[in-house]
Amino acid sequence: MTAYAIAHLKNTAANADVVDYIARIQGTMDPFQGRFLAHGPKVEVIEGEWPGTVVLLEFPDADAARAWYASPEYQEILPLRLRHIDGDIILFDGVPPGYDATITAERMRANLG
Template identity: 35%
Template sequence: MSAYVISEVDDVRDPAGFEVYRTIAAKTIAQYGGQYLIRGGAADLIEGGPPPKTIIVVEFPTLERLREWYASPEYAEALKVRQTAFDRRLIFVDGVLPV
């Protein structure tokens, strides 16, 4: 069953670092079988709040594979850059089981 990473990027402090992060992250996501479904498109707030920031959604084949990616030495390089480049909320979501 697919699993998803939902990232809400907030407060980019270092645009150059953000680009370095994106490059490394994209390579590692592909390496671990992930694919981008949403990568920063326009988001409209319909209900609730606060207003959405930049939203990224990545699909992985399984939650286990997603967790392997996040804990991988390859992605650790991106995480080092992220710490000083930008803030975000990161959510892991297991896919829906068939009914």
């Protein structure tokens, strides 16, 4: 099942380390078939608060995403970002093909008692 990683990044000012990190990150993702779906767009907040920007990555599955994050190649460049940009990163599975939220609601309703 396709897996995604979302990074909510704050204080994203560019500097030499951050530019180096960005220049090198794709090469760390390629062996794990990772790709960017969003990379630092201006966000429109319609509920709550969201200081900063977002990065959305896609991997073939959660194992590939975990392997990428733990890889020596990514761990080598990670400090370039961590020294300058605060953030939160989450990893999660997508939904299977044909997913229908109404079926999920029916199951949830049945479990309500």
